[in-house]
Amino acid sequence: MVLDYVGVKEINGSLIVLDGVKDAFNEEIVDIRLDNGTVRQGRIVQMDGERIVVQVFESTRNISLKNTKTRLTGKPMEMPLSKEIIGRILNGSGKPIDGLGDIYPEKKANINGTPLNPVSRIYPKNYINTGISTIDTLITLIRGQKLPIFSGSGMKHNELAVQIVRQAKIADDDGKGFCVVFAAMGVKNDVADYFKRSFEEFGVMNKVVMLLNLANDPIIERILTPKCALTVAEYLAFELDMHVLVIMTDMTSYAEALREFSSSKGEIPGRKGYPGYLYSDLASLYERAGMVKGSKGSVTQIPILTMPNDDITHPVPDLTGYITEGQIVLDRALQGQGIYPPISILPSLSRLMKDGIGEGYTRADHQALANQLFSSYAKVIDARSLASVIGAEELSPIDKKYIAFGEKFEEQFVNQKFTENRSVEQSLDLGWDLLGYLPRGELDRVDDAILDKYYKPHEE
């Protein structure tokens, strides 16, 4: 027997409250039919006996206390999945919007996913060659890693993400089984369009699944977008053995949507008004990356987030950094100097790098070189701050060498063309070449055997 519940009791933001509902379950999906014939979907988020609170996905506009009929669907939020989903464009809640009709599902999966058993994970070790010197040498991306880009409004994070997609050798050795899941949350139409055009240009559009929730789309749908995207990614990776790269932009918009929803539910806010469970919520997304036993595929995540006011201690970047395996931080001053990609290397980090590089993976000297570059560049920053106080002329000779090294490092190593694809060897050799501007005694992170082999001082 199918029951329709007529009318609602209360409407508050994106939430509606119904009374006298029998036999509903937590997180169940409901259909809400308006008098004018349109149907919206909602999800039960709280229950007290027969009183239920429903979160409406497509805004509560036009809903009155009387004009609705609500029906329980008996299902939690599920995503239809099939091989055919590759190449499609969906909205934020996973419905096709490219006019090519519905997806015929081979299976359906709960979008909340289930936590991966830590025992079933494979520790990721295979590096992805992105062709970008800073990333390959200093912040190596590993297959199955979650490595966010911390950026700010107006910085070139989208270009960087596109360049990674174009150049990254994610596929198997025989070049098969690679695809991209792109989730847009609250970004402008131009941005989504830029990614779409770029994918078309490289001819990979038939390997991309796009989920678009643009800036003017409902915020509740925005909360579902990354969940749907990751459900697709997990299906492609763990059931179809593909290597999936998930790009999610912009996580800050996602967190803001969550905050909006939480405050309309009347929850007690934590820092900056974000709900107390923001960490757990973000973790439930980011942790859906990795590799598992019994499957050849992998899910690699590159979330992009804009730091409000470039503040890395803002709750969203802060909590993200605690969950993800490192971060790529972009810097406005570098971008101001015309350097692309404007990656600020000191705060950037890849936690999985240490086991994915070196002998057998990249080259034996990789770790030592990376340590030395980080350490030397930190000294460049010290020397610069000293120079800003006492003037560059007054610096000691060694500090002057550091200043010179720093400039060359930024111009030649960090800076690279949008179309330039450098091999790992090229990047490592370039690093050694630049260290040649420093005296050998300064290189205290490298042992002598490696120095003998690679260190070549430049003539004064």
Place this chain on the structure above:
Amino acid sequence: MENNDVIFGINGPVVTVKNSKTFSMMEMVYVGKQRLVGEVIKITDKATTIQVYEETTGLKPGDTVIGTGAPMNVLLGPGIMDNIFDGIERPLKEIEKMSGSPFISRGAAVSPLDTEKKWDVHITVKTGDKLKGGDIYATIPETAIIEHRVMVPPNMSGEVVKTVKDGKYSIHDTVIVIKDKSGKKIDLSLCQQWPIRTPRPVINKMPADIPLITGQRVIDTLFPVSKGGTAAVPGGFGAGKTMTQHQLAKWCDADIIVYVGCGERGNEMSQVLQEFGELIDPKSGRPMTDRTVLIANTSNMPVAAREASIYTGITLAEYYRDMGYHCAIMADSTSRWAEALREISGRLEEMPAEEGFPAYLPSRLSEFYERAARVQNLNGSEGSVTVIGAVSPQGADFSEPVTQNTKRFTRCFWALDKSLAYARHYPAINWMTSYSEYFTDLDAWFEQNQGRDFIEYRSKINAILQEENKLMEIVKLIGADVLPDDQKLIIETARVIRVGFLQQNAFHKEDTYVPLEKQKLMMKTILHLHEVASDLIGRNIPISRITSLGLFDKLTKMKYDIPNNKLELFKNYEKEIDEALNTTLTAEFN
């Protein structure tokens, strides 16, 4: 008994039951058809509130809630070592086998310990022996290096009336029977239950005067922690909290390591699993996993179980302590645990205190850290539980509530520093802001085992670092060139101490673990160079002449150049320093 207790309300992981009088506080319950594990956290005359340790999707008002009559407890017995559990002691390897998928299904009912496995049991008591709580009545070789000692539960005692022969038994088999004062016979098997939120009793706590040797120079030398002590490792993301915890778990001289991954990354846990399985403990020659138990409640696993994981971990540690072992528990990270408290408190609509954390945060933290101690156990043996808790302050700001409250209850504070981490100086323990209150407690031990000079060297090293810190203020303003030579020497020596001594390479096979003896000789050699050089400067020899000899650079690399088993090489270094500087001196005066 008829059960009328049904779910009334559901809000995230919190479930309420109306008009029930049957539950007691902290009782463990099963919720719904899938029998999800939960715990009673609030009781009023109108409603009982339960936190559920698993996803609540699919629960319905009207589903039954069944009480177990006992508080949330863990099963203690052989099979804990070399195992990996979630926050409420469910064995993850078994769950993987049972579900046949890499995902954790809900309501998985698996016994925490293998009930089938037959253990080699040796009975150590005979009929007529009087036993009290904590007394050992059987031993089992649990792993190659850990002997499991089966004990009478703390609240029982009596006379042995029956024992079985030595042989193979599984954990629920009765191996002895005792008769208590009232004449009641009690069957004792190889396992027992214990509520996780109750500390296991001891006879008395002992002073914290033995250090936990970690092989990490900055810790052992400058900020030592004692066995049974508490230490906090605060640091922003990327500062190396987890790396520090891993290093301690691998190398510290505790017998048993309990590693709690509380709300952290899944990949990190799989790394621990893999690395510890491959690493060989130098003392026993066995894999590290033989003495390690892992509790993995990753950040995407249910938040209520995350809250419990810390208690589960420390209860396991206390159980092994009772057998007479020295245990160390690494909790990574206590901030995630505090956040779980905050999240649940928010769902209960409790009045928040600082930054949304509940007002009882400090008392919960102190309760937890107070369970660390070196103790005399009920059976007379000595054991200890050392707690090392990572703290992840929001925005790397140490003034936030979790860091501040942790600071009040721990006596070691290893503050991790962002700028050190940026320069890849690991371990990034800042020597100016960190402290250890165990110094004076441990002095006697160091004097006895390493000699008075160890303590002297340490204070000299400390003084140089302090001095350098002051000088750096000046250098930042006017540059190093204008300093007089004796101050330049301080800066030069401090650089050797920082790069050559404090910084330690976890990936270098000689440097990852350094015995105390070598730590002492390294300090001695550095201080020797400093003294001889300052003598020369006193004779008006310019410092540039001295640094050009390359001795400072050589000492920076001695941590790699001198293997841990060839400490006699330090003699050559001293000789070389003396000769080189003597030559300089003679050259100057001829």
